[in-house]
Amino acid sequence: MMLLEVIATNVKDAIDAEKYGANRIELVTGIKEGGLTPSYATIKNVIQNVSIPVHVMIRPHSRSFIYDTYDKEVILNDISICKELGAAGIVFGALTEENTIDEEFLKSVTNHVRGMNFTFHRAIDDSKNIVEAIKTLMQYPEITHVLTSGGMTSAIDGKEVIKNMVELTNESNIKILAGSGLTIENVSDFVDFTTVREIHFGSGVRKNNSSIEGIDSNSMARLLSQLS
Template sequence: MPHIYNEFTIEIATTDFESTKNAVAGGADRIELCANLGEGGTTQSYGVIKTCREKFDVSIYPIIRVRGGDFLYTDEEFDCMLADAINCKNLDCDGVVVGFLKANGEIDTERTARIVESVYPLGVTFHRAFDRCKDPREALEQIIGAGCERILTSGQQLTAPEGAPLIRELNEQAAGRIIIMPGSGVRTNNIKALADSTGCTQFHSSLREMVASKMKFNTPAFANDGESIRYSGIDPAAVAAFKKALA
């Protein structure tokens, strides 16, 4: 049976206030609010999270991550992330996005559960740290047990279309106990096929593109500097087209 369009949920990863505004304008159902997407996403500033929460009537899930790199954290790093997660609860966000692994590749269920308990009743998404775990099928059960509501995954491949067979298996194993949300490489030209092949109904994408700077002046030494003449942003029309591709 084909999916009904309004049964789908589109989550857009945004990097600042402007990209969030554009994603919401394009029809995003939920925002994963990050900084530094080039490093896989780190926690945005208190001010950005607060302003987005105040301005937008859409689900906002800030990522809770102190740095790029792996997902094995020191006690001090975890303390920082716990404090950030509680800040998000106090700001009335809808949920947070986390991911913790042990050195042996297993899910750090203790830390995951502690975040879930600390931010309750907010929702918790376990992010693509899942794609670096040793046994995804066992990890699925552990993440359910820890109380998360959703797993963001590319099926342990670089992109979700490549990992579609495992994503389908995980979705079948989940059997409605947790949401499996494909992400990474999910685009307008493949989201419908991914929905059909996996049976998933929630999808994640950043839809990032380079936006020209509106600066009229630039010092000569930086005339051709990429960071001075453009920055990463989101086009509302691209978000709308992404959603429409599921219709």
């Protein structure tokens, strides 16, 4: 069974994503910046209007995945509020100045996310050694998913690495969630090659393949037929 996660940026997106067959929502604002934390009212209203799980992006700015003391306080508060609002999970990642996993802060985050899903996002694609990074993340049982394009701009170009990541995590708590650059036309071959069981779509299921347009019912139907 393939799981399809679709990016939503507002309540209508989320309702449409569920209606057209998504299994889970990644809720963000600032989609053109790679996703930022949405407003609390947006989080609350999305959760109230859909029945599928909602994973909320926790990212205070798009400068980098390196966070200072002030950022970290905001991040932990955002996670607590998402938990209060009933989000099924959070989407978060942090790196050190050396582009390794920021384990010191990760420990604080994992303490806050207990009882929720935790996707470590594409910060891993900016790490200096993606295989070492995934091995580090496997040491944290609170992490349920890793969203990745295999260290490349497109998951298609990173498919060899993603296949390796799937094999590495097969017996672990982590599910590999592949995203970026997947299309209705290439997803079937990609899934067959990597054996990934969860995929992530944004602009690929929107009108005119535009990140700022709404979710397209025809694109969703065509995608689901490729995944069945």
